[in-house]
Amino acid sequence: MSEFHLYMAQRLSALVMAPFVLVHIGVMIYAIQGGLSAAEILGRTQGSVFWFLFYGMFVVAVSIHAAIGLRTILSEWAGLRGSALNITALAIGAILFAMGAQAVYAVTATGAA
Amino acid sequence: MSTKGPQVTVTVQRGGPEGPGRKQQFQVPAYGSQTVLDVVSWIQQNADPTLTYRFACRVGMCGSCAMMVNGVPRWTCRTHVSKVLQDGAMELAPLRSLPVIKDLAADMxxxxxxxxxxxxxxxxxxxxxxxxxxxxxxxxxxxxxxxxxxxxxxxxxxxxxxxxxxxxxxxxxxxxxxxxxxxxxxxxxxxxxxxxxxxxxxxxxxxxxxxxxxxxxxxxxxxxxxxxxxxxxxxxxxxxxxxx
The missing domain is CATH 1.10.1060.10 (Alpha-helical ferredoxin)
Structure with a gap:
């Protein structure tokens, strides 16, 4: 994958993330207004295909976006080059995806209502 | 050379491709409408003929004389000393991010x-x-x-x-x-x-x-x-x- 393809992947993942961020923050603020408990929130998200897809796509976009951004920072600030740079960036993307996927699974897929 | 009259304290980064060498300080007579390139030329002609720098047109057309002035890249032939002096002094170095041939001449x-x-x-x-x-x-x-x-x-x-x-x-x-x-x-x-x-x-x-x-x-x-x-x-x- 060329540097320009990484650039496009980062821009497109940002495009995907932008509405997700707004909805995520908006719903968070809305959800705590009435003093919702964790159990009540989980009751609405678990088993929900909508929230699974919403946060599932969010996690994929974040993993791509952050890994490419950190790849650039590691290259320019830490001087990483070549395969050391690419393997580190891939590992960052994989770790972010694994952590995010675990959270999405816990919040939306387990204990279906 | 005469050291009477107003002076400018100029610190010049010396050295070659092996890396930055010592910094050398010069006292240069100050004139009206003096450019940074005028200062460098005065040093080379009156204080240290071994100082290496590059210029050609002196009127902002050729792009030869750029160097770092107080840490900022500038075309020295069109930069007035009075505009860049800091406490009566200025520091000159070769252009950043380029190899150095010698002193103020960067390898382009x-x-x-x-x-x-x-x-x-x-x-x-x-x-x-x-x-x-x-x-x-x-x-x-x-x-x-x-x-x-x-x-x-x-x-x-x-x-x-x-x-x-x-x-x-x-x-x-x-x-x-x-x-x-x-x-x-x-x-x-x-x-x-x-x-x-x-x-x-x-x-x-x-x-x-x-x-x-x-x-x-x-x-x-x-x-x-x-x-x-x-x-x-x-x-x-x-x-x-x-x-x-």
Missing amino acids: DPFFDKWVSAEALHHPTASRDDPIAPIDPDAPERVTASAGIECINCAVCYAACDTVANNPDYLGPAALQRAWTLYNDSRDGAHGAILDAVTGTGGCQSCHSMGSCTAYCPNGLDPLSAIAGLKRAATRRFFGKGKG
Whole structure:
């Protein structure tokens, strides 16, 4: 994958993330207004295909976006080059995806209502 | 030399390609309308003839005399000492991000090699036997190209750019701006090759839009917008639109 393809992947993942961020923050603020408990929130998200897809796509976009951004920072600030740079960036993307996927699974897929 | 009258304290970075050497301090007589290049020339002619620096035209056309003045890249022939003095002193060093030949003379080879890497060179579509192509100076693409053609290759933007400083592959603002002017030139016959070159390793996508190039360009050019133009053109091509 060329540097320009990484650039496009980062821009497109940002495009995907932008509405997700707004909805995520908006719903968070809305959800705590009435003093919702964790159990009540989980009751609405678990088993929900909508929230699974919403946060599932969010996690994929974040993993791509952050890994490419950190790849650039590691290259320019830490001087990483070549395969050391690419393997580190891939590992960052994989770790972010694994952590995010675990959270999405816990919040939306387990204990279906 | 006389040391009477107002003086300017000038610290000069000496040394060669092996790395920065000692800093040397000079007391230089201050004159009205004195330029930084005047100061450097005074040192070379009156205090230390071994001081190496580069200049040619002295009127801001040739792009030879750029160096770091108090940590900022400037064309020294058009920079008045009175505008840059800090507490009556100034510090001179060779242009940042380029190898040093000696003292204040930077090696410009990497800078110009990157112009070639960016395909920032004319790709002819006609020979001298063809009639001269009519160019409408008001055509939008020509206006875009004309905005960037007064570059004097001084490398001030290159030395000002933090991305150049941190990414040795980055082609830099001057080469990319030149590529952008040719991409918008109807007489250039390789717009696709230009886009290929400026989207390769260290291409326009490496720019973080910090804008030091535009802020420091002594000719008031706007390489930042030129690079943004290349990004847009490359993105259009990515989606199968536009030319090239």
